[in-house]
Amino acid sequence: xxxxxLVSGTGSILDAMVAAGLPxxxxxxxxxxxAIGLAADHDIEAVVVRRDSFGDDFDRDAYTVRLTDLLVxxxxxxxxxxxxxxxxxxxxxxxxxxxxxxTHPALLPAFPGWHAVxxxxxxxxxxxxxxxxxxxxEVDAGPILAQGTVEVRPDDDExxxxxxxKAVERxxxxxxxxxxxxxxxxxxxxxVPAGASEGAST
Ligand code: GAR
Numbered sequence: 001x002x003x004x005x006l007v008s009g010t011g012s013i014l015d016a017m018v019a020a021g022l023p024x025x026x027x028x029x030x031x032x033x034x035a036i037g038l039a040a041d042h043d044i045e046a047v048v049v050r051r052d053s054f055g056d057d058f059d060r061d062a063y064t065v066r067l068t069d070l071l072v073x074x075x076x077x078x079x080x081x082x083x084x085x086x087x088x089x090x091x092x093x094x095x096x097x098x099x100x101x102x103t104h105p106a107l108l109p110a111f112p113g114w115h116a117v118x119x120x121x122x123x124x125x126x127x128x129x130x131x132x133x134x135x136x137x138e139v140d141a142g143p144i145l146a147q148g149t150v151e152v153r154p155d156d157d158e159x160x161x162x163x164x165x166k167a168v169e170r171x172x173x174x175x176x177x178x179x180x181x182x183x184x185x186x187x188x189x190x191x192v193p194a195g196a197s198e199g200a201s202t
Contacts, residue, residue, distance in 0.1 A: 001181050004028060004076040006067075008085035011035025013103065016170035017080070018042050022177055026074050028067060030086040045074070051086050064089035071096065080177055081135060093137050100135040101180070103173045105165045107131060107147055112140035117162045126152050128161070130169045132176045145185060148172045 004026040005014050011027075014035050018024055027039035030051040039046035047070060054063045068091050071079060079092075081102040092100065106116035108131040113119070120128040129149040136142035148168040152161060179185040 001077045002026070002075050003078050003080060003177070003181070004071055004074070005039075006030075006079065006081045006084035007035035007039075008033055009035060009083045011038045011082070012166060013082040013170055013173055014038060017082070017174055017177065018044070020174040020178075022174060022181070026071070026076060028070065030063075030084065035083075060087070061089045061091065064091045068092045068095050078177070078180060079135075080173070082173070087139060090137060093135075098134060101145070101173075101177065102133055102135040102140070102142070103169050104131045104133065104140050105162060105169065107149070108133060108140055108144060117165065118158050121152070121156065121158060121161060128152055128165065130165050130172060132169075132173050145180075146172050146176045 001023070002025045003023050005017060005024055005028075007014055007027060007029045008031055011034055014024070014027060015038055024044055027036065027044055027046045029036050029046070029048050032048060036046045036048055049063070049067050049070065051058060051063055063086065067088065071092075072095060077099060079096055079100040081100065104112070104116060106112070106120055107129045111119045111128070117128070127149050129147055131144055132146040133140075133144045134142035150161070150165050150168055176185060
């Protein structure tokens with residue numbers, strides 16, 4: 001299996017994957033970011049498919065097709081989103097049905113979306129965590145593969161809590177991907193939810 005990792009940020013989860021020996025063959029980002037430099041440092045092919053070059057209104061389908069073509073061209077068979085900042089459209093889910101994973105910094109189905117850590121703090125939860133799930137067109141809603149919990153401390157702010165969540169994500173995501181790669185975790189094309197429309201796992 002050939003693994004591609006989609007990133008947009010610091011890439012600390014990507015770093016953990018590489019350190020753990022996962023066979024990362026390709027790293028793709030939607031913007032210039034530290035994670036791309038990190039991939040290059042590890043001699044992993046790194047490609048920036050800039051979302052800001054797809055028009056002021058952002059042509060999501062055209063962007064998705066460009067990214068999908070790249071993954072197909074490189075022979076990718078498993079895709080892991082690790083802090084990827086663009087919602088992808090239907091074409092990638094058609095081509096890689098059931099083969100796209102995501103990690104999210106909350107215990108889904110609680111707190112989906114871009115501000116999961118902030119939202120959890122604002123709601124006053126005492127326990128939050130992270131979720132590794134199969135990505136589907138519906139944002140942060142695909143079948144859950146693994147979850148890890150993190151206690152919220154009274155003095156936590158968004159940054160401190162997110163950092164402790166990421167420490168759990170780095171282990172949980174690596175372990176889950178490894179299980180998928182060796183065939184222990186079954187990854188199958190999920191049913192399309194009724195009424196699914198615009199959106200994708202972040
Ligand atoms: C992770 O916490 C990941 O769950 C989150 O971005 C972070 C990436 O960290 N993803 C999302 O919030 C997507 N909804 P990193 O850049 O240090 O690897």
